[in-house]
Structure formats: C-alpha cells, structure tokens
Amino acid sequence: MDVRTICLGILTRGDATGYEIKKTVEEDGHRHFAEASFGSIYPALNRLTEEGLVSVRAEAQEKRPDRKVHTITRAGRRAFVASLMEPLPEDRHRSPFVFAMLFADLLPKDHVSRMLGAYIAHTEEKLSRLQQADAKPRREGERFADGLVTAAYAAVLDYLRIQRAKIETTAAQAAE
Amino acid sequence: MDVRTICLGILTRGDATGYEIKKTVEEDGHRHFAEASFGSIYPALNRLTEEGLVSVRAEAQEKRPDRKVHTITRAGRRAFVASLMEPLPEDRHRSPFVFAMLFADLLPKDHVSRMLGAYIAHTEEKLSRLQQADAKPRREGERFADGLVTAAYAAVLDYLRIQRAKIETTAAQAAE
DNA sequence: GTTTGCATGTAAACGGTTACATGATTGG
DNA sequence: CCAATCATGTAACCGTTTACATGCAAAC
Numbered sequence: 001m002d003v004r005t006i007c008l009g010i011l012t013r014g015d016a017t018g019y020e021i022k023k024t025v026e027e028d029g030h031r032h033f034a035e036a037s038f039g040s041i042y043p044a045l046n047r048l049t050e051e052g053l054v055s056v057r058a059e060a061q062e063k064r065p066d067r068k069v070h071t072i073t074r075a076g077r078r079a080f081v082a083s084l085m086e087p088l089p090e091d092r093h094r095s096p097f098v099f100a101m102l103f104a105d106l107l108p109k110d111h112v113s114r115m116l117g118a119y120i121a122h123t124e125e126k127l128s129r130l131q132q133a134d135a136k137p138r139r140e141g142e143r144f145a146d147g148l149v150t151a152a153y154a155a156v157l158d159y160l161r162i163q164r165a166k167i168e169t170t171a172a173q174a175a176e
Numbered sequence: 177m178d179v180r181t182i183c184l185g186i187l188t189r190g191d192a193t194g195y196e197i198k199k200t201v202e203e204d205g206h207r208h209f210a211e212a213s214f215g216s217i218y219p220a221l222n223r224l225t226e227e228g229l230v231s232v233r234a235e236a237q238e239k240r241p242d243r244k245v246h247t248i249t250r251a252g253r254r255a256f257v258a259s260l261m262e263p264l265p266e267d268r269h270r271s272p273f274v275f276a277m278l279f280a281d282l283l284p285k286d287h288v289s290r291m292l293g294a295y296i297a298h299t300e301e302k303l304s305r306l307q308q309a310d311a312k313p314r315r316e317g318e319r320f321a322d323g324l325v326t327a328a329y330a331a332v333l334d335y336l337r338i339q340r341a342k343i344e345t346t347a348a349q350a351a352e
Numbered sequence: 353g354t355t356t357g358c359a360t361g362t363a364a365a366c367g368g369t370t371a372c373a374t375g376a377t378t379g380g
Numbered sequence: 381c382c383a384a385t386c387a388t389g390t391a392a393c394c395g396t397t398t399a400c401a402t403g404c405a406a407a408c
Contacts, residue, residue, distance in 0.1 A: 001272045002395075009279055019359055029278075033271040040396055042361060064404065065360040081282055088272040088291070095209035096177045096264040098324060102205075102317040103185055106257055115264070140346040141278040148274060148335050155331030159324050170316040178367075195387055216368055218389060239376050241388045 001089070003040040006030075007048060008080040011072035018042050018068065028133045029142045032126070032149045045070055053079050101167060109171035116168065120160050127153045177265070179216040182206075183224060184256040187248035194218050194244065204309045205318045208302070208325045221246055229255050277343060285347035292344070296336050303329045 001009075010021050018041045025036045036044075045068075048054040053076035059067040072080070097119050104112050130150045138146070177185075186197050194217045201212045221244075224230040229252035235243040248256070273295050280288050306326045314322070 001270065001275045006275070009275065012279065012282065017359075018361090019357095030275075033269055033274040035268065035270065035396090037397060038359095038361080039363095039398075046361095061359080064358065065402085067359070077282075080279075084276045084279060084283060085287060088276060091269070091271040091273060092211065093209055093267070093269045094177065094211065095267040097267060098209040098321050099177045099182070099185065099206075100260045100264060101320055101324075102315075103188065103256075103260060104317045104320070105315065106188065106253075107260060111261060139278075139281065140343060141280045144277050144280070144339060144343045144346075145274050147339060148277075148332060151331045151335040152328045155327045156324060159327040163320060163323060167316060167320045170320075193387075194389090195385095211368095213369055214387095214389080215370070215391095222389095237387080240386065241374085243387070 001034055003036045003044045004048060005080065005083050006034055006036050007041060007044050007070075008053065008072060008076055008083075011054065011070055012077060012080060015069050015071045017070065018045050021045075028126075028130050029138070029146060033145070048076070052076075104167050104170045105172060107171055109168060112171040113168050116160065116164050120157065120164075123153055123157050123160070127157065177210055179212045179220045180224065181256065181259050182210055182212050183217060183220050183246075184229065184248060184252055184259075187230065187246055188253060188256060191245050191247045193246065194221050197221075204302075204306050205314070205322060209321070224252070228252075280343050280346045281348060283347055285344060288347040289344050292336065292340050296333065296340075299329055299333050299336070303333065 006025060007021055010016060010024050016024070018038065021041055022036065022038060025031060025034055045054065045056075049056055049070070053073055054070050055073055056068050056070050059069060061067060097115065100107075100115065101112075127150065130146055130153070133146060134143075134150070182201060183197055186192060186200050192200070194214065197217055198212065198214060201207060201210055221230065221232075225232055225246070229249055230246050231249055232244050232246050235245055237243060273291065276283075276291065277288075303326065306322055306329070309322060310319075310326070
C-alpha cells in the first residue's frame with residue numbers, strides 16, 4: 001500500500017501529526033504488513049492537503065516546530081474508500097533469510113545454525129508482542145489482522161523448530 | 177535481497193541468461209520471497225561482469241538477439257557467500273489486503289466478502305502449486321524454503337476460513 | 353552525560369519498475 | 381489470428397530511504 005493511502009487510513013481513525021502516523025505504522029497493528037518513513041509521510045501529507053483530502057491546523061509550540069495536526073476531509077474519506085474498492089495490489093514478501101537458506105549448502109554449518117537461531121528468536125519476539133497486544137480491546141479489523149499475522153508467525157516458528165536440524169545438516173561442514 | 181545477489185545465487189546453480197534468471201525467480205522456489213524484473217536483471221548482470229564476478233559468452237542465434245550465457249566466477253562465488261554471511265536485511269512484508277481488512281467497517285459488506293473470497297482462492301492456488309512442486313526432487317534448501325512458505329500459507333488459509341464470517345459482520349451493511 | 357522522545361522538513365541518492373523497441377517461432 | 385516464448389536492452393519515472401538540519405526536555 002502506498003504511503004498516501006496509509007496516511008488516509010490512519011486519519012480515518014482520528015486526527016494526527018506526521019510524527020504520530022509514523023508511530024502508528026510502527027505498532028504491531030500495522031508494521032507486519034505496511035511501512036512508511038518520515039521522508040515519505042511528510043510529503044504525502046502535504047500533497048494530500050493540496051488536493052483537499054486532508055486539512056491541517058497548526059498548533060504552536062514553544063521551542064519546537066509547530067504540531068501540524070491533520071484531519072481527513074469528507075473528500076478524503078471518499079477517496080480512501082474508493083482506493084480500497086479498486087483491485088488491490090498483490091502482496092509482496094521479501095525474505096533475505098529464506099533466500100539465504102536456499103544456499104545453506106554453500107555456508108559453514110555453524111553460521112547457518114546462528115542464522116536459524118537469530119531468526120527464530122526474532123520471530124518469537126514478534127509473536128509475543130502480538131499476543132500482548134491481543135489483550136487490549138481493539139477494532140475488529142485490527143483483531144483480524146493481528147490474528148492473521150499471529151497465525152502465520154506461529155506456523156513459521158513451528159516449522160523452523162522441527163526442520164532446523166535437517167537444514168543444518170545440509171550446510172558445508174567446515175570452511176571459511 | 178537485492179537483484180545483484182539474487183543473480184549471483186541463481187548462477188551458483190548453473191550458467192544462465194538474464195531471461196532464464198527471470199524465469200527461475202518466477203518459479204515457486206523463489207517468487208514467494210524474492211523478486212526481480214528484466215529492467216533490474218540486465219543492468220545487474222552487466223555490472224557484475226564488469227566487476228569480474230561473472231563471465232559471459234555470447235551464443236549467436238539467427239533472427240534473435242545473441243544468448244548471453246553467464247557463468248559465476250570464483251570471485252563471484254566468494255562475494256556471494258560473503259554477502260550471505262553478513263547481517264541479512266530484515267524481512268519485508270506488504271499486504272494491501274490485510275491493510276484493507278483493517279478498515280472493513282468502512283466498506284460495503286458484499287465487497288469485503290468478495291475480497292476475502294478472492295484472497296482465499298488466490299492463496300489456495302499458490303498452495304496447490306507449491307504442493308505439486310513438492311513432488312519432484314530438489315535441493316534441501318529449496319525443500320526447506322518451499323516447506324516454510326507452505327506452512328505459512330496453510331496457516332493463513334486456515335485462519336481465513338475460520339474468521340471470515342466474523343470480519344464480514346463488521347463491514348458496513350449497505351452501500352457505498 | 354547520553355539516549356530517547358518530540359517535531360518538521362528537504363535533498364540527494366538509490367533501487368527498482370514500467371513501458372518501449374525489435375522480431376521470429378510455435379502453439380492453441 | 382492471437383498469445384506466448386524466446387531474448388536483450390534502455391530511458392523515464394517512481395516511491396522510498398538516508399542523511400542532514402534544528403533543538404529542547406526528560407529520563408536513565
């Protein structure tokens with residue numbers, strides 16, 4: 001999803017500054033399937049404002065840049081819903097880790113082992129944060145999304161734990 | 177993974193033209209976690225050649241551009257292994273579908289239903305092609321990667337089938 | 353005392369995609 | 381007859397990341 005649409009979506013849930021949008025995208029409810037950096041959020045918000053899909057009010061602050069609080073307009077809401085209604089781009093998944101595992105036979109065994117360990121730990125951590133998030137009440141859409149991501153991660157973890165030994169055996173035994 | 181590294185990796189399995197590399201990346205063994213287009217493969221291959229990580233021999237063909245068959249060099253192999261040994265970039269997953277589900281409450285119920293149906297069908301298709309691929313013998317790394325992707329898709333499908341009704345209920349009942 | 357949080361923005365660079373150009377052959 | 385396969389390449393464009401600029405306050 002492009003940053004434009006991400007911004008609009010987050011603003012349907014309430015007013016926000018660019019800074020707050022960034023924080024929201026980094027939360028577990030979003031970060032597993034969407035991304036946006038400052039460098040793309042701020043220009044997107046300005047363009048959206050020019051186009052009348054968003055309005056801004058500046059809140060003055062001392063010794064700090066003004067907070068620019070953005071509100072989605074009625075036109076913005078319409079545009080957002082319309083963009084969700086037209087054919088969605090396909091999912092895109094990139095995993096350097098899985099790609100690397102394709103070539104386990106070319107890598108030293110202990111390195112493969114470390115990669116697996118790190119990836120498993122990393123996935124466990126994501127899972128446990130998702131499960132914490134599951135406690136507090138959320139909109140149904142968020143519950144659904146978190147649940148889906150949780151199911152996927154849990155399945156991957158299961159697989160990794162069971163198959164780990166087998167792929168490690170494939171690795172080159174010694175070597176540089 | 178950048179296209180450079182993808183090209184090198186595929187070439188460790190045998191000589192290939194840019195065209196063949198593209199085809200390989202599009203196969204089930206790769207496409208679920210790596211991508212590359214012609215516009216990035218051809219320049220990458222040329223740069224790799226300049227750098228001495230790859231060598232080329234042109235095979236003349238009538239009425240068609242020469243096949244430029246690329247072979248990875250010893251330096252190329254070393255560079256490839258080295259790139260897999262240094263800290264891997266994180267996985268990146270983008271799912272416009274899951275993002276859209278976050279806002280199911282803003283969309284007409286029948287549209288949400290269609291989106292779910294399409295996504296489920298799409299995932300089923302991926303799964304069945306992976307399971308077919310599972311029949312023919314492959315390198316252990318490929319078996320591992322396919323298995324992992326299969327496990328993830330299967331879990332997602334399960335979740336979708338069970339939760340579908342619940343998220344549909346969340347959708348706005350009527351109209352645009 | 354250093355890191356983190358708050359808060360905005362720009363410019364350059366990067367990596368990649370899309371569309372185009374070219375064109376024969378084979379299969380449906 | 382049209383679509384797909386084979387085969388390479390370029391140029392324009394696009395969205396994004398990275399680094400920079402600025403700077404106080406609070407927490408550790």
